[in-house]
Amino acid sequence: MKKFASILFSGSLVLSSLVLHGCASRPSSENNEPIPLLHQEQTKTILVVPPINASTSSEASNYYLTTIARPLSNHGYYVIPIEVTSQMLQEAGIIDGSQIKEIPQQKYRDLFGADAVLFVKITEWDTSYFLVAANVRVSLEFELISTKSNEILWNYKDSVIVDTSGGNGDLLSMVISTAINTANTDYVPIAMQVNNSALRSMPLGPYRMQELTEESVVNK
Amino acid sequence: MMPPSGYYWGHYSETLYAYKKAPSPETLKSHQKEIEEILSFSKQSNRLPPPGLTAELGQIFLNRGDKVQAVAYFQAEAQHFPESLLLMQHLIQQVSSTNTESKPK
Numbered sequence: 001m002k003k004f005a006s007i008l009f010s011g012s013l014v015l016s017s018l019v020l021h022g023c024a025s026r027p028s029s030e031n032n033e034p035i036p037l038l039h040q041e042q043t044k045t046i047l048v049v050p051p052i053n054a055s056t057s058s059e060a061s062n063y064y065l066t067t068i069a070r071p072l073s074n075h076g077y078y079v080i081p082i083e084v085t086s087q088m089l090q091e092a093g094i095i096d097g098s099q100i101k102e103i104p105q106q107k108y109r110d111l112f113g114a115d116a117v118l119f120v121k122i123t124e125w126d127t128s129y130f131l132v133a134a135n136v137r138v139s140l141e142f143e144l145i146s147t148k149s150n151e152i153l154w155n156y157k158d159s160v161i162v163d164t165s166g167g168n169g170d171l172l173s174m175v176i177s178t179a180i181n182t183a184n185t186d187y188v189p190i191a192m193q194v195n196n197s198a199l200r201s202m203p204l205g206p207y208r209m210q211e212l213t214e215e216s217v218v219n220k
Numbered sequence: 221m222m223p224p225s226g227y228y229w230g231h232y233s234e235t236l237y238a239y240k241k242a243p244s245p246e247t248l249k250s251h252q253k254e255i256e257e258i259l260s261f262s263k264q265s266n267r268l269p270p271p272g273l274t275a276e277l278g279q280i281f282l283n284r285g286d287k288v289q290a291v292a293y294f295q296a297e298a299q300h301f302p303e304s305l306l307l308m309q310h311l312i313q314q315v316s317s318t319n320t321e322s323k324p325k
Binding site for chain 2: 044045062063065066067069070073074077078079080081082083084085087111112113188192207
């Protein structure tokens, strides 16, 4: 996989001189609803790169990546195997999405066959403590960028805050229960919630549509 | 009978997370086992396996030095999902180029 790393780097230098222009006007459907750019470009294949980690947790990226393949695939896209690409990128020294944000998007098409690249910025993956309460927060910003046009195909940001304070007895038992609940609170299920609410705003991908069509045909 | 629709993911996210949280031969083994079960269930129930999981299993074998199994799984991923062909071909090429010195045909 080392060879791959050198291709990635040398290629990025060559391609950095390439400037791609997005189109200004967008076609619309009959009822004047704009056709999502995602569908216009027939986006099928998504590469999820390592997140841009702006949180205080060093593990956030690694853990976050376990949550996204499933909902994104179920949404109808082919998600390029994240564990495979993450290892390749890691061997090329890339562990944070910010390191490759500037690489021309075309590169991801040539090397991975990606129609679009999903950048996730983790802005919060933290717990704030108060005496008898704690808030666990996960805040994410999503940006899906086309490898064809360099345009932003979809973006979204959201956060979920879980209050882990528990009990309403005496002060000491409240402090203890807050500590226990917070220790048991996993960020991952919270990140999954953020993913789900984010994906509700993303147009469905072709695999999802195929599934529904097949089903409705057979059920007739 | 209703045609099966959607992917079957089993406990994929959970075993992967358990492995990330505490990487060890045991947690990797149980993640591998989970993927294998997901793939065989998908096959039995006539579903497409979840995208990427077949390739991920290939990578687990590759990391362990089992190139034959790795290539087989990379090929299977490309068969299920033609979108992955470019990357899978690339992986297979790399595996076979390192293969030639140790195992000449």
